[in-house]
Amino acid sequence: MSKPLNPTGRVPTSLVSGRTKLKMNVIMVIVLAFYIFSSYMTNASVLRFDQAFFTNVWNMVIQLFPPNWAYASIVWEKLLETLKMALVATTIAGILCIPFSLLAANNIVQNKFLYNFIKMFLNIMRTIPELILAVVFVGLFGIGIFPGILALIIFSLGILAKLISETVESIDMNPLEAIRASGGNTIQVIWYAVVPQVLPQFVSFTLYVFEINVRASVVLGFVGAGGIGLILRQQLNFLSYQNVSTIIVITFVVVVVIDYISNKLRRELV
Template identity: 60%
Template sequence: MTKTTANPSQGSFDPSNPPGLRAQQAKWKLTFVFAAIVLVYMFTSWQTGSSLIDLWFGMPDVWRMVGELFPPNWGYATETWGRLSETIQMAIIATTVAGILCIPISLMASSNIAPNKWVYNITKQIMNILRTIPDLLLAVIFVGIFGIGAFSGIMALIIFSLGILAKLLAETIEAIDKNPLEAIRASGGNTIQVIVYGVIPQILPQYTSFTLYVFEINVRASLVLGFVGAGGIGQLLQRSISFFQYGRAMMIIIIIFVAVVIIEYISGKIREEIL
């Protein structure tokens, strides 16, 4: 039997109209926010002239495209090996160079190792700015400077991966155990000896793992870079698509897919072992 609760200290309420899960005011607020979000969606859709209906009407074109992609041009596979290995070589060179350069940079960008605040802040800010530049933009810039070809792609990848590696590594360095560094300093070691004997052994596993991870990213990124003429198998893919040779394009996509999966599998296994 329900009855009006009579707890004098807490006041009484009507059981047929108990309090909701939120205050009435909060409900209004939520309704308003929800309506505002819907309006933003409607506005953007109207401004860009695109809507979900286009997806429906575009379906026949989707099927046509898929139809043209299949069957892949299997015979074309042998002609792609050169470019595929170029892609992987670009990634290897770029990762190696970035892997070497990132060591001094990340040391300068770690608050516990940097010689002073200026070096730390300046290095850190430069790396922050570098990281905001998309890889594709870097490739466009370097193609403009060095012309079409793998070298521009490698340069773009070096700068791109340097930004990632230096940040990851600097954060690792900032988290190391500082006691051994104190011991090496106390035994008369200079800064370089402190780094080589105290810092490097502590970050080596993470460093290797990050470098392999960046290698994976570079293999994938170098595919896209080919579209702006920065070398590698991406260049082949871009050409096939612009000549409407979809069978070849599909073949390239399959090869890329298999290569990326294999590389990520191997690198993932190695990283698992290290850490």
């Protein structure tokens, strides 16, 4: 028989202490104050969705439709250019990231200084937005695909090296010891014991970065780095909204298809 609870004793009224409750309330008030302040300063609020806004939306929709399918052939050509950019950039970044991701894995590189140096270098590379890189390279090389590819390589190298070095850090170290014990040198240890363990993730991450690159390269055209973005901006400036809608529709379909295929492939891999 269990003893019945004593109802006269002190019963807790809350799941957290009063102190924590106060702290949470204070934090909430602060966050709310920040929100209201920024909303006021930037004039961004729900009230902006007024009558005029919906009229504008309607006018835009009318101008966008119907898409000008006669323009599609030019769109395809430029979209292919965008895809080529993404493909070349991903491939090169995929190859370049191998040494970087090994050097940025603390179970492979015992030298703390080298490891931290590479990690910091990759962090810096990742913090530069690809759009800024593209602007810089367009300034250096002129308008075209090449600066776009360069921007994408650096951008995706940062992501890939980070993702893959973290995968390398999580591998089973025992096979490495076995290969070392049989007299293999460092490169053989990596090739025989590290590579098989990270290969599926490597392929999967590279596909993922390809997806990102396709989307990113669309935007890069806006700053003159080639591809579909170039004509998108051009047609926007010409106010030929029916051509713009052709670009949007085709790009949307292609990106969705690529994402779908890549997702399917990646699910098979890991």
